[in-house]
Amino acid sequence: MSTTLNVVTSQEYKYGFVTDIEADSVAAGLNEDVIRFISAKKGEPEWLLEFRLKAYRHWLTLAEPDWAKVDYPRPDFQKIVYYSAPKAKAPKYASMDEVDPELKRTFEKLGVPIHEQAALAGVAVDVVFDSVSVTTTYKEKLATVGIIFCSFSEAVREHPELVKKYLGSVVPAADNFYAALNSAVFTDGSFVFIPKGVTCPMDLSTYFRINNKESGQFERTLIVAEEGASVSYLEGCTAPQFDTNQLHAAVVELVALDHASIKYSTVQNWYAGDKNGVGGIFNFVTKRGLCKGKGSHISWTQVETGSAITWKYPSCILLGDDSIGEFYSVALTNHKQQADTGTKMVHIGRNTKSTIVSKGISAGDSSNSYRGLVKVQPKAEGARNFSQCDSMLIGHTCSASTFPYIEVQNRSAKVEHEATTSKIGEEQLFYFQQRGIPAEEAISMIINGFCKDVFRELPMEFAVEATKLLSLKLEGSVG
Amino acid sequence: MLSIKNLTASINGTPVLKGIDLEIRAGETHAIMGPNGSGKSTLGKVLAGHPAYEVTGGEVLFEGQNLFEMEADARARAGIFMGFQHPIEVPGVSNASFLRLAYNKKAEAEGRDELDPLEFDDFIHEKIKVVAMKEEFLDRSLNEGFSGGEKKRNEILQMAVLEPKLAILDELDSGLDIDALRVLGDAVNKLQRADRALLIITHFPRILEIIQPQFVHVLSGGRILKSSGKELALELEERGYDWVLAEAAAGGAR
Numbered sequence: 045m046s047t048t049l050n051v052v053t054s055q056e057y058k059y060g061f062v063t064d065i066e067a068d069s070v071a072a073g074l075n076e077d078v079i080r081f082i083s084a085k086k087g088e089p090e091w092l093l094e095f096r097l098k099a100y101r102h103w104l105t106l107a108e109p110d111w112a113k114v115d116y117p118r119p120d121f122q123k124i125v126y127y128s129a130p131k132a133k134a135p136k137y138a139s140m141d142e143v144d145p146e147l148k149r150t151f152e153k154l155g156v157p158i159h160e161q162a163a164l165a166g167v168a169v170d171v172v173f174d175s176v177s178v179t180t181t182y183k184e185k186l187a188t189v190g191i192i193f194c195s196f197s198e199a200v201r202e203h204p205e206l207v208k209k210y211l212g213s214v215v216p217a218a219d220n221f222y223a224a225l226n227s228a229v230f231t232d233g234s235f236v237f238i239p240k241g242v243t244c245p246m247d248l249s250t251y252f253r254i255n256n257k258e259s260g261q262f263e264r265t266l267i268v269a270e271e272g273a274s275v276s277y278l279e280g281c282t283a284p285q286f287d288t289n290q291l292h293a294a295v296v297e298l299v300a301l302d303h304a305s306i307k308y309s310t311v312q313n314w315y316a317g318d319k320n321g322v323g324g325i326f327n328f329v330t331k332r333g334l335c336k337g338k339g340s341h342i343s344w345t346q347v348e349t350g351s352a353i354t355w356k357y358p359s360c361i362l363l364g365d366d367s368i369g370e371f372y373s374v375a376l377t378n379h380k381q382q383a384d385t386g387t388k389m390v391h392i393g394r395n396t397k398s399t400i401v402s403k404g405i406s407a408g409d410s411s412n413s414y415r416g417l418v419k420v421q422p423k424a425e426g427a428r429n430f431s432q433c434d435s436m437l438i439g440h441t442c443s444a445s446t447f448p449y450i451e452v453q454n455r456s457a458k459v460e461h462e463a464t465t466s467k468i469g470e471e472q473l474f475y476f477q478q479r480g481i482p483a484e485e486a487i488s489m490i491i492n493g494f495c496k497d498v499f500r501e502l503p504m505e506f507a508v509e510a511t512k513l514l515s516l517k518l519e520g521s522v523g
Numbered sequence: 524m525l526s527i528k529n530l531t532a533s534i535n536g537t538p539v540l541k542g543i544d545l546e547i548r549a550g551e552t553h554a555i556m557g558p559n560g561s562g563k564s565t566l567g568k569v570l571a572g573h574p575a576y577e578v579t580g581g582e583v584l585f586e587g588q589n590l591f592e593m594e595a596d597a598r599a600r601a602g603i604f605m606g607f608q609h610p611i612e613v614p615g616v617s618n619a620s621f622l623r624l625a626y627n628k629k630a631e632a633e634g635r636d637e638l639d640p641l642e643f644d645d646f647i648h649e650k651i652k653v654v655a656m657k658e659e660f661l662d663r664s665l666n667e668g669f670s671g672g673e674k675k676r677n678e679i680l681q682m683a684v685l686e687p688k689l690a691i692l693d694e695l696d697s698g699l700d701i702d703a704l705r706v707l708g709d710a711v712n713k714l715q716r717a718d719r720a721l722l723i724i725t726h727f728p729r730i731l732e733i734i735q736p737q738f739v740h741v742l743s744g745g746r747i748l749k750s751s752g753k754e755l756a757l758e759l760e761e762r763g764y765d766w767v768l769a770e771a772a773a774g775g776a777r
Binding site for chain 2: 485497
C-alpha cells in the first residue's frame with residue numbers, strides 16, 4: 045500500500061561525482077606536527093599556531109559528545125587527512141584561468157555561479173574545495189566600499205589584526221569537542237568584514253565541496269559587521285559519493301556590532317550515504333552569532349538536506365539591548381539519515397527578541413530531531429521568544445522528535461512554544477492524484493507548502509534552489 | 524462510458540466488493556445508495572484508483588480503456604473525478620495554486636494550452652460564481668480551516684474547473700445544511716451535460732431530490748441488490764433499506 049511513497053522517496057544523489065585532481069595532502073593522522081605542518085604550509089603567524097596548539101591540547105582532554113539523538117560509528121581521528129589541497133603551481137590562483145579546468149567543470153556541474161554566471165546572478169562567490177579556497181570573485185569591486193571578502197588564509201595574511209581580534213571571540217577554541225578540533229586543524233574558509241555604515245551591495249556566497257575520499261573538511265568562517273553595517277551571506281555544500289564516512293567539522297562565527305545586521309543562509313546537501321546508510325558525511329558544525337551591539341540583528345536560515353549525520357545548532361547570543369536573533373530551518377532526512385539540529389537563543393540584553401521556526405521532514409528510515417534552547421538570563425528584562433516547531437513524516441518507518449529546553453530567569457520574559465506533527469499519507473497523495481497531479485509533484489507541493497515560512501526567508505535565488513533540492517531529495521524523477 | 528463487469532475488490536485481504544455489474548452512459552445520472560458499510564464508498568475509491576484497495580477480479584472499461592492499467596492520476600486526467608467525502612487539508616499550499624496545477628495537468632494531457640497565473644485568475648473568477656464561493660477562499664491554504672460545507676463547495680469548484688467526463692460524488696450531502704445542499708446541488712445540475720455522466724454515492728435520499736438520477740442502485744454487502752428508476756429513492760426515503768435486503772434474501776437476487 046505504500047509502494048508509491050517508497051518509489052518517490054528513494055531517489056539517488058546527483059552530486060556524487062569525484063573530480064580527478066591531484067591533491068597535495070599530508071599523511072593521515074593528527075598530532076602536533078601535523079598542526080605545525082598545516083600552519084607552516086599556510087605561512088601563519090606564531091600567535092595563530094599557538095591558538096591551534098592550545099585548542100589541540102584542550103581537545104585531547106575532551107570526549108566526543110553523546111547526548112544527541114544520533115547513532116554512528118565514532119570516527120577514527122587518526123585515519124583522517126587533515127590537509128588536502130588541489131595541487132597547483134602556486135598555493136593561490138591569481139585568476140580563474142589558472143584554475144584546473146577539471147575543477148571548473150566540477151563547479152559547472154554543481155551549478156556554482158562563479159565567473160560570468162556570478163556577474164549575471166549578482167553573487168560574489170568564495171569556493172572552498174576540500175581545504176583551500178579556490179577563488180573569490182568580485183573582490184575588487186567590494187573593496188572599493190571597504191568590504192573585505194576573501195579566503196580565511198588570505199585574511200590571516202592581509203588582515204591579521206582583524207582575524208586576531210575576532211577569531212574565537214564567539215566560539216572559543218575550547219567551546220566543544222568539534223569546535224576544539226576545528227580550531228586546531230582548520231585549513232581554510234571565508235572571511236567577511238563589513239565596515240561601519242556599509243550595506244553590502246550584493247549577496248556574498250561560499251560553496252564548499254569535499255572531494256578527497258579520506259579528507260576531513262574543517263573550514264572556518266568569520267563574519268564581522270561593524271556599526272550599522274549589513275550583509276547577506278549564502279553558503280552551499282556538496283560532496284562526492286564514497287562508501288566511507290567523511291568528517292565535516294566547521295566553525296562559523298558571526299559578530300554584529302550596534303545596529304548591524306547579518307543574514308546567514310545555508311543550503312546543505314552533503315552526500316548522505318546510500319539507501320542502506322553506507323557512506324555519507326558526518327556533519328558536526330558549530331555556528332554561532334554574537335549580537336554584540338545595541339539593536340543588532342542576526343538571522344540564520346538553513347535548509348539541511350544532506351549528510352549521514354547532522355549535528356548542528358546555529359545560535360544567537362543576544363548580548364546587546366534590543367538585539368534580535370532568528371532561526372529558520374528546514375531539515376529533511378531520508379533513508380538512514382539522522383539529524384539532530386536546532387538552535388540556541390541566549391537572551392542577555394534587555395528587550396531582546398528571538399524567533400525560531402523549525403520544519404523537520406522525515407522519510408524512509410530516517411530520524412529527525414529538533415533540539416533547541418531558549419535561555420533568558422536575569423538581566424534580560426522584557427525578553428521575548430516565539431518558537432514554532434513542526435514535523436512532517438513521510439511513510440511509517442521514520443521518526444521525528446522535538447526537544448525544546450526553556451530556561452527563564454527573568455519574570456518579565458515572554459516565551460511561547462508551538463509544535464505540530466503531521467504526516468503525508470496515502471490519503472493526501474491520493475487526493476492530489478485524483479486531481480490529476482502525479483505523486484512526485486504532489487509530495488513536492490505538500491513539502492513546499494509545509495516549508496513556506498522558512499523559504500520566504502531565503503534570498504530569491506536560494507529559495508528556488510532549495511525548492512528544487514527538496515523535490516530532488518524526495519522524487520524519483522532524476523536518476 | 525463506464526462499464527463495470529463482475530468487479531471484486533478487497534482491503535487488507537477482506538473482500539468488500541463481491542461482484543458489481545454496472546453500465547453508465549454519457550448523459551446519465553446514477554445514484555448508488557445503501558446502508559453504512561455496504562461498500563458504496565469503496566466502489567467510488569476503487570474506480571478512482573485508491574491504493575488501499577486491491578482489485579481481485581472483474582473488469583472496468585472507461586471509454587473502452589482498461590481502467591486498472593492506469594494510475595490514479597492518469598485516470599483523473601482521462602476524465603474521472605471524485606468528490607471526496609472528507610477532503611484533506613494541506614497547509615501552505617494555496618487553493619488557487621492547487622487548482623491551477625490540477626487544471627494545467629489536465630490541459631497538458633489533452634494538448635490544450637496551460638494557463639499562467641494571470642490567465643488562471645480570470646478563469647477561476649468565473650468558476651467560483653458557479654458554487655457561490657467567496658474569493659478569499661482561493662488565497663487560503665487548500666481546505667485548511669474550511670468548514671465541512673466550505674470543503675464540499677471547494678470539491679464542486681474543482682469539478683467545475685476540471686470538467687470531468689465522469690464525476691463520482693461521494694456523500695456530497697454529509698456535513699451540508701439544506702441551503703448549502705441546494706446551492707451545490709444546483710451547481711452540479713448546471714454542470715451535467717449530454718457528454719458527461721454522474722455517479723452520486725449517498726446514504727440519504729435527500730440529495731436526490733435536487734440532483735435527480737435516472738437510475739438508482741441499492742448496494743449492500745458488496746453487491747447491487749436492486750436497480751430501478753428514481754422512484755426507488757423515494758421509496759427508500761419512506762421505508763428505509765431493510766425491505767430491500769429482505770426482498771433480496773427471499774427473492775434469490777444473488
